[in-house]
Amino acid sequence: MVKKYSDSLKLKVVKEYQEGSLGVRRLAKKHGIQSKSQVDRWIKLYEKYGVEGLKSKKHNETYSVQLKLDVLKFIERTGSSEMETALHFGLKNTTIISSWKKAFREGGAGALNGSKGWSTMPDTSKNKQNKKGKENEITYQQKLERENELLRLEVEYLKKLRAFQMDPEGYLEKHKQRYHSNSKKHSN
Incomplete structure (x- = not known):
């Protein structure tokens, strides 16, 4: 399961990284973040887009x-x-x-x-039969x-x-x- 992190935590971690006191791996461990690559991603997004880059994504975004x-x-x-x-x-x-x-x-x-996203209803056997029909x-x-x-x-x-x-x-x-x-x- 993908763990969600608050925008404030993301910003806090990035700021700590910029201060130079801890590396990516130690920051991830300190804040209970699943992987250092997640912290790397936040740093790069912050460097490119600023605080906006760390804000939680919209689920209604569509791309051609x-x-x-x-x-x-x-x-x-x-x-x-x-x-x-x-x-x-x-x-x-x-x-x-x-x-x-x-x-x-x-x-x-x-x-x-x-479109991509989570289904709103689970596939019960009845739903599967309806889909087949x-x-x-x-x-x-x-x-x-x-x-x-x-x-x-x-x-x-x-x-x-x-x-x-x-x-x-x-x-x-x-x-x-x-x-x-x-x-x-x-x-x-």
């Missing part, structure tokens, strides 16, 4: 499929860590990238289109439309990939402004 694909391709191309990539793209929620990786691995580009109600036309949409997404991704491979610097420069404007929208 294209941004998700660009983030994943950036990681693959550069070998950057999820933290470095999040900072590069202006994402304060650095851990979301791992869920994008998993979704892409399991279902391709189309899997990045769905609803899945059977999906018409042939709906299946074709879904497949068509996934193919469109894949073609769009491949076009972007080709453009990037032909001129990486030009592509990044062209799309850099869009990422910054997207990240400003998400941080408000």
Whole structure:
């Protein structure tokens, strides 16, 4: 289970780190934080965004499929860590990238289109039966439309990939402004 930490604790830990009295590992132990990488993340977010970077994330943030694909391709191309990539793209929620990786691995580009979050109801056996019944109600036309949409997404991704491979610097420069404007929208 992921442990939540208060914004005030995050700021306190970062300030202690900046004072230089304790290292990351000792600060994590002192404050009962599960891992030193969590403290590292807070420090980097604070350095990039200030106090705003430490505030708890909004659960209603959504990102375009294209941004998700660009983030994943950036990681693959550069070998950057999820933290470095999040900072590069202006994402304060650095851990979301791992869920994008998993979704892409399991279902391709189309899997990045769905909203992510916790289900409000547990899957009891009755709910599972209802879901199966609803899945059977999906018409042939709906299946074709879904497949068509996934193919469109894949073609769009491949076009972007080709453009990037032909001129990486030009592509990044062209799309850099869009990422910054997207990240400003998400941080408000």
